[in-house]
Amino acid sequence: xxxxxxxxxEFQEDEISISLHRDQDxxxxxxxxxxxxxxxxxxSKAEKILMIPIEPVTQPKAITPYxxxxxxxxxxxxxxxxxxxxxxFPLEIGxxxxxxxxxxxIDGFTLTKKKFTLYGEPSMGRICRxxxxxxxxxxxxxxxxxxxxxxxxxxxxxxxxxxxxxAVFNAYGMKIFYGQGMVSMKSTVKLRPGGMAExxxxxxxxxxxxxxxxxKYALKRISVATGKFVMEHGL
Amino acid sequence: MIHNKVIYGNVTVIDxxxxxxxxxxxxxxxxxxxxxxxxxxxxxxxxxQLEVFAKVLYYAIIVTAVLVVxxxxxxxxxxxxxxxxxxxxxxxxxSQSIIGNLISGIFLIIERPIKMGQSVNIEGxxxxxxxxxxxxxxxxxxxGLYVRVPNQKVFTSNITNYVANVARRVxxxxxIPYTAEAEEAISLIKRLIEAEPFALKxxxxxxxxxxxxxxxxxxxxxxxxxxxxxxSIKTKMLWRMKKVLEEEGIxxxxxxxxxxxxxxxxxxxxxxxxxxxxxSASGRERSY
Numbered sequence: 375x376x377x378x379x380x381x382x383x384e385f386q387e388d389e390i391s392i393s394l395h396r397d398q399d400x401x402x403x404x405x406x407x408x409x410x411x412x413x414x415x416x417x418s419k420a421e422k423i424l425m426i427p428i429e430p431v432t433q434p435k436a437i438t439p440y441x442x443x444x445x446x447x448x449x450x451x452x453x454x455x456x457x458x459x460x461x462x463f464p465l466e467i468g469x470x471x472x473x474x475x476x477x478x479x480i481d482g483f484t485l486t487k488k489k490f491t492l493y494g495e496p497s498m499g500r501i502c503r504x505x506x507x508x509x510x511x512x513x514x515x516x517x518x519x520x521x522x523x524x525x526x527x528x529x530x531x532x533x534x535x536x537x538x539x540x541a542v543f544n545a546y547g548m549k550i551f552y553g554q555g556m557v558s559m560k561s562t563v564k565l566r567p568g569g570m571a572e573x574x575x576x577x578x579x580x581x582x583x584x585x586x587x588x589x590k591y592a593l594k595r596i597s598v599a600t601g602k603f604v605m606e607h608g609l
Numbered sequence: 610m611i612h613n614k615v616i617y618g619n620v621t622v623i624d625x626x627x628x629x630x631x632x633x634x635x636x637x638x639x640x641x642x643x644x645x646x647x648x649x650x651x652x653x654x655x656x657x658q659l660e661v662f663a664k665v666l667y668y669a670i671i672v673t674a675v676l677v678v679x680x681x682x683x684x685x686x687x688x689x690x691x692x693x694x695x696x697x698x699x700x701x702x703x704s705q706s707i708i709g710n711l712i713s714g715i716f717l718i719i720e721r722p723i724k725m726g727q728s729v730n731i732e733g734x735x736x737x738x739x740x741x742x743x744x745x746x747x748x749x750x751x752x753g754l755y756v757r758v759p760n761q762k763v764f765t766s767n768i769t770n771y772v773a774n775v776a777r778r779v780x781x782x783x784x785i786p787y788t789a790e791a792e793e794a795i796s797l798i799k800r801l802i803e804a805e806p807f808a809l810k811x812x813x814x815x816x817x818x819x820x821x822x823x824x825x826x827x828x829x830x831x832x833x834x835x836x837x838x839x840x841s842i843k844t845k846m847l848w849r850m851k852k853v854l855e856e857e858g859i860x861x862x863x864x865x866x867x868x869x870x871x872x873x874x875x876x877x878x879x880x881x882x883x884x885x886x887x888x889s890a891s892g893r894e895r896s897y
Contacts, residue, residue, distance in 0.1 A: 434806055435838075437835055437837055437838065438835075488806035489806050489810055490806055490807060490809055490810070490835060491809050491810035491811045492775070492776050492809050492811055492812060492833060493811075496774045496775060496776040496777070496812075496833070497773075497774045497775075499775055499776070500775065501775050501776065501809075501835045504810045504811075
């Protein structure tokens, strides 16, 4: 479903239906997803729309830029070692109007369960979008409308064994790619002494040939953000 | 020459003009610098911190300019210290509350128990912090009233900041009838919490039978929510729980009392089941 569509658009797949048509200068947009509807009227000369994956932290409301992935199995890493695993992440779909310069965000939705959690303590912690995932050593089979695949390269820089049960990522650094049969991200988790870790993203897809999605949480919007996240409340 | 004309002491017209120019230029520079700083740091620094920094910067430039200008006007700062000591003592006694507010304002700015835009309760006054000034703090109550609280009072009062932490707990006590299955009610409530996105997964929600009350089995429900969503979730979830429980045949009971009469009542009451209806205190209508 991901890609560019010429207006007028009539789209129907799974439990998603989208329509966009022009009435003189007005663009009339309607979307329905699992009973949740969105109607918008736009004065725009846009001729195309993009339906692409966006950072999975905006639904039902963008209250946090953090994504918390709970691993279903605890990982144990020996001192100064590396490991590569694959996990899933929730897909959120963004609709953008395209006319010349930057695409304009119109709407976002998801077919996945929406849930938030707290990482750390109520006083100093972070609210995060919650997702539970299995741990895989090869690219798993997924439902392409609901899940994406994240490759995590874990580096244990500690001189001791480290246990990992979760990972928290910052949407301001996410580089999402679509195409080649999947939506994917590549990330790095550097485990540091003292039960801490630093998570970040790489600007490359898991499979070559995939297209980079639009960054809704672009770094330029807040120059102080680095896109990295330091997990200081446990692994 | 007029510019060499002595006005008083050694102060000439030219000294006075230079002093005035320095003061005017300093005020201009201070305002420009504050404006520039605000623009530069607008997206990088917290709004409250930026305002404090801007105020400190502005007054620092003005005070420096005054200290530079004083010798030109024939006033020695060292002399001011002696005179200032005596005068300060007199002013201090006369204006204790003003100085108290000023010092409290400085400590409030440093300690920062409250920030602009936060929902707080300052000794019974509940509202959103509109501004923290050097002498007073202004609140906008939820009814839309403007309340000015002197900083000394803010500093010495108990302050409850409702949004200082990122998450806040929602607490309910829900009564179910003695005839209902508590496990079933707990399971229904837990399912409802799990389905609500803003009821946080961690800290884990807690639902348990707390006590056996006079009229009901009381179930305690506790879960956490992002502080920004707390109020809407708290108001929404209780009604949802009531509806779900009632849909499953678990009615929220109302107070009941069984009366036993020591002596048998004289007289009799005849009830016609077809026409007699009783409306209880709860508003529920029952037919007999």
